[in-house]
Amino acid sequence: MALTYGDYLKVNELISLQEPKSTGPEHDELLFITIHQAYELWFKQLLHELDHLVVLFAEDERYRCLHTLKRVRTIFKTLVQQVDILETLSPLEFSSFREFLDTASGFQSFQFRELEFLLGMKNPAKLSPYPQGSKERERLLARLAAPTLWDAFLAFLSRRGFAVPMDVMQRDVTESVRPDSDLQELLIQIYRNEPLLSEIMEALVDIDEGLQEWRYRHVKMVERTIGMKPGTGGSSGAEYLRSTLFAPLYPDLWNIRYRL
Template structure:
């Protein structure tokens, strides 16, 4: 993804119009393929719930990416209402993602342990769709690309995402175009808070007439950020209940990593500036 255009996921429905493949509804949503994607490797009943829930999450990751990239494109076109609409649609997706943990949260350690072995080294941390969202949020880390070195297409896409502006970068670029002193500089590194950015948001909130629409944008971004924290907290509590403090299946530190993640705010200046308002 370059700086001037925003790529969107491929949402082609392929043979949706082909005859002889069931009802129009079945063709449109690809029912036969969709319901053929669940292949438990054990006879443990809880494994099917685990597979279905993680597949639903993956689909929602792609949908959320679509909404956030739509918001980015609108911001680049100075279309604040369009960006707000996309961000609000995205918050509904985030709400469903947060609530999707309910399907796994009550799985007992014995139930999960009964099929955990069949996962091998598979882990949610390996989700390229989730990592793409993290990059859009400014949580960038080049070393995470190593796990995709044997998948050239995915590696190249993530490398592009690492170098491209994130959602917050495009919001700050808009602030700069509106005359605020924002040191806008997209980076392939994790976003670090800057006092100049906090000062810019403070001006947006204290003088909304001078910067129409930007306070609403700040609040919409904060809605996104708050739901990111909710997701991380639910992830942490669900893992803690299901498997305790055991190492993650993919070799991660499990709970320790999740706890650190849950304590990190995205779009940090939008949080800190509230101390001064």
């Protein structure tokens, strides 16, 4: 039997995965589920692309690195655009099914935590929602212990003969990326003398900005929908989300702006 579109994409299985919990169910709960499931699929794709990007840096595939970085940035733009759809939910529409979410919260998205860790924002405290021995916790522990995308980029520079500071190369990869003045001097020289590498660094800034943009839109969407109410799952809602704003992934690339 020939392979069909539905078989290839497992459409019947896919459209059976949206299971509203509200009585009725409430009309708007399907939209809420669909958007968040779509987010999780995009998170999976982002992890797939970024893991590939780490390999491309290791293989010195400069042009393919740039291509993949641009794809990642475009996916982040799509994540931001999906907030527009979520914002069509009025506070009354969301409250009509919110109680049925019980303790479920986006705060518990382990794939998003994996993305943060891989991109360079490490925080062991974010393991706490995941039980010891769970698949989610094991995945996050592996990401916590692994080098970040920034580490892969710096190793790429080092292999190309650039004098990346040794203390940066040997940093504790379980911690978030921190700025380094000596590294910034090197990055300035690369910007001035290496057009392709400077374009790759700008693409890294694009990703950094894309994540910050998505966080901002997410915060405003939550404030618009539930105001200052606590979030589901025990989070502090918009208050917690605001605390994550404007923290760059790659501070060195931002700190040199005024000197270029």
